[in-house]
Amino acid sequence: MVSGNKDRGYVSRIIESARALRERDAFEPASRMVGDTISAARAKAETRAQGKDTRRVVIAFGLATAFIALLSLCLPYRGIDTMGSGGTIYPLGDVLDCYRLWFDLTIAPLFDNTLYNLTTLKLAQFSQTHEGGMYTMVTNRAMATAIVAVCGMMLAVSGLLFQASFRNPLATPSMLGVSDGVTLGCIVFAWLGNGSISEDPGLYLLCVYGFGAAAVVVVLFLSRGISGGARYNVFDMLLLGTVITQLLNGVNAFVQNFVMDYGTWQLFYNVQQAGDALHDPLVQGVVAGVFVITVVPALMLRFRLNLIAFSNDEGRMMGVRSGLLRGLALVLGATMQLAAIASIGQVAMLSLAVPFLVRYLMPSDFRSQFLGNCLIGTALLLVCMIIQHFALIGIITVPVGTIVSILIIPFFVWVIALGRGRWS
Amino acid sequence: MKLAVRDMSCGWETGRPVQRYVNFTVASGEICCVLGPNGCGKSTLFKTVLGLIPRQAGSVSFDGENIARWSPKKLASVMAYVSQGHTPPFPYKVRDVVLLGRTNKMGYAQPSASDYQIVDNALNDMGIYDLVEKPYTDVSGGELQLVMIARALAQQPQLLVLDEPTAALDYGNVVRVISKVRGLAKKGYGVIMTTHSPDHAFMCNSNVVLLQRNASMQFGRAVDVITERNMRDAYGVGVKIVEFMTREGEIMRMCAPVF
Numbered sequence: 001m002v003s004g005n006k007d008r009g010y011v012s013r014i015i016e017s018a019r020a021l022r023e024r025d026a027f028e029p030a031s032r033m034v035g036d037t038i039s040a041a042r043a044k045a046e047t048r049a050q051g052k053d054t055r056r057v058v059i060a061f062g063l064a065t066a067f068i069a070l071l072s073l074c075l076p077y078r079g080i081d082t083m084g085s086g087g088t089i090y091p092l093g094d095v096l097d098c099y100r101l102w103f104d105l106t107i108a109p110l111f112d113n114t115l116y117n118l119t120t121l122k123l124a125q126f127s128q129t130h131e132g133g134m135y136t137m138v139t140n141r142a143m144a145t146a147i148v149a150v151c152g153m154m155l156a157v158s159g160l161l162f163q164a165s166f167r168n169p170l171a172t173p174s175m176l177g178v179s180d181g182v183t184l185g186c187i188v189f190a191w192l193g194n195g196s197i198s199e200d201p202g203l204y205l206l207c208v209y210g211f212g213a214a215a216v217v218v219v220l221f222l223s224r225g226i227s228g229g230a231r232y233n234v235f236d237m238l239l240l241g242t243v244i245t246q247l248l249n250g251v252n253a254f255v256q257n258f259v260m261d262y263g264t265w266q267l268f269y270n271v272q273q274a275g276d277a278l279h280d281p282l283v284q285g286v287v288a289g290v291f292v293i294t295v296v297p298a299l300m301l302r303f304r305l306n307l308i309a310f311s312n313d314e315g316r317m318m319g320v321r322s323g324l325l326r327g328l329a330l331v332l333g334a335t336m337q338l339a340a341i342a343s344i345g346q347v348a349m350l351s352l353a354v355p356f357l358v359r360y361l362m363p364s365d366f367r368s369q370f371l372g373n374c375l376i377g378t379a380l381l382l383v384c385m386i387i388q389h390f391a392l393i394g395i396i397t398v399p400v401g402t403i404v405s406i407l408i409i410p411f412f413v414w415v416i417a418l419g420r421g422r423w424s
Numbered sequence: 425m426k427l428a429v430r431d432m433s434c435g436w437e438t439g440r441p442v443q444r445y446v447n448f449t450v451a452s453g454e455i456c457c458v459l460g461p462n463g464c465g466k467s468t469l470f471k472t473v474l475g476l477i478p479r480q481a482g483s484v485s486f487d488g489e490n491i492a493r494w495s496p497k498k499l500a501s502v503m504a505y506v507s508q509g510h511t512p513p514f515p516y517k518v519r520d521v522v523l524l525g526r527t528n529k530m531g532y533a534q535p536s537a538s539d540y541q542i543v544d545n546a547l548n549d550m551g552i553y554d555l556v557e558k559p560y561t562d563v564s565g566g567e568l569q570l571v572m573i574a575r576a577l578a579q580q581p582q583l584l585v586l587d588e589p590t591a592a593l594d595y596g597n598v599v600r601v602i603s604k605v606r607g608l609a610k611k612g613y614g615v616i617m618t619t620h621s622p623d624h625a626f627m628c629n630s631n632v633v634l635l636q637r638n639a640s641m642q643f644g645r646a647v648d649v650i651t652e653r654n655m656r657d658a659y660g661v662g663v664k665i666v667e668f669m670t671r672e673g674e675i676m677r678m679c680a681p682v683f
Binding site for chain 1: 471501503505510520525527579
């Protein structure tokens, strides 16, 4: 009897368990659906929040860049010839007067021919109320600021292209010998030229672009040769780049230390800092042209360029010849750095540090990275040029490359410490 | 859709094929598992079919058209490839990685709202939409594999080519990935995948291409090709094929090693 009751209790417990299981099964799809909806809603909320974060970063850097550019416009140009007289800032009101005058003299007559007649009168009026030569200095400064902004952008984007192509956050165009090629070009110019870049800008451009490009071509040609001539091998390219860079470095050091006399060395030093290149119309024209033919294609291809970080097979199976795309990215990057160094001197460190910094601040997608590098590269180089404006040791101007290195190192260490673990 | 491989020889060195006279077909809604020991040429076969390495003999046709001279763009419009052991280069967000699958359809334009919608659908299909904002370097191995399959789906292909999609995954992730692959075949995709486990072919109730080092390949239904004798010949170990009935009354087969 007792045993029968026990059996009945056991059976009823089994039936209850089975019913509970059936009910749970019936409710499971519904509860899973609710769970999925909640997680999808959470993901959408996160997407919106992160989108806003990225937008905030872009707006913050955009405003900071605009402010720095404005500050740069307010500084009079202090070139090699006026070394030691810098360190002043024109009042913003006077600077704006200059730009108003520039607009009246340059842009307004395009729409009204009669305004040409007022040119002399307006200049005369301006010179009565403002410091002598200020108009020329400020307008020169505007051009210099524009060129520095363009160079900052190109240096940062060139680093981004190389780091993505080599899938390595330490890659820069210098690894293919661009910087050392340019230095060799400067040495040759110091021997052949007339002393300053403004005296013979054509020869200067020929030397620096020629030797810079030649170094890259030699690396690419040799790496294709040792890779069997079929495809470029990234590691072969890097190894050869390192060898050629070291070779050029050795040649440059030997010539500077044992072959050059002191006078030629001084010329070389000024030329290597790009001296008055920044204010030469020919150099400005060439760098503007290089900007258009390199940065604009990179901008147009900014989504597709994501694929250069992936393998050729993956790219091909997504319908893209990513080997060709990577080759294009390397050529664009090397040309960008070449043009920037030829215009403002050796600041290759920017190509390494800015993409590294942006990778920490913004999403890895090339579109975000491109925008971030353009803004931060511009801002950072302008800041360095502003600092250089005041940084004098005696009458010697501190090279902008030195300022870039000093300014960047603490940021770099900070970013490495914060970003540890984001890649391996 | 029908992919047909006829009398194909493949290998890395000209004149020294690792596989000769490979013949098989994959149609819409079918799964084809490529089995074989290490080094028998499974990945080489895939790369040859996809045109990533040159074919030494034979032909590959898609709906009767020889694909030998197809451009990457045309090939990518019908086939998507998930490679073995993808290494993330940078911490891209999951959505950005999957969006790359749209490159072929977008040309040189930037992604549109419809591209993002297709990406979201692919992520939903793989059940990983909640990872959308995560860096794909931070997801688990199984999730990473699903992200890669979602990227392939975003290409809107007719045929998915998966090279060892379950390699280095734990048991739970293996079952999850296989379950998604079965789901994709039910939706009408043709799937061809390499695997080291004959059980996966049984789980998918698929066709099997069995490659061996020194013998000709075999192609047929899993139940016909995965036999105790064939397994011993291919892998050099004894196995027992065990059968059991699932709760739904379906007969399942598994390979059990014999020690």
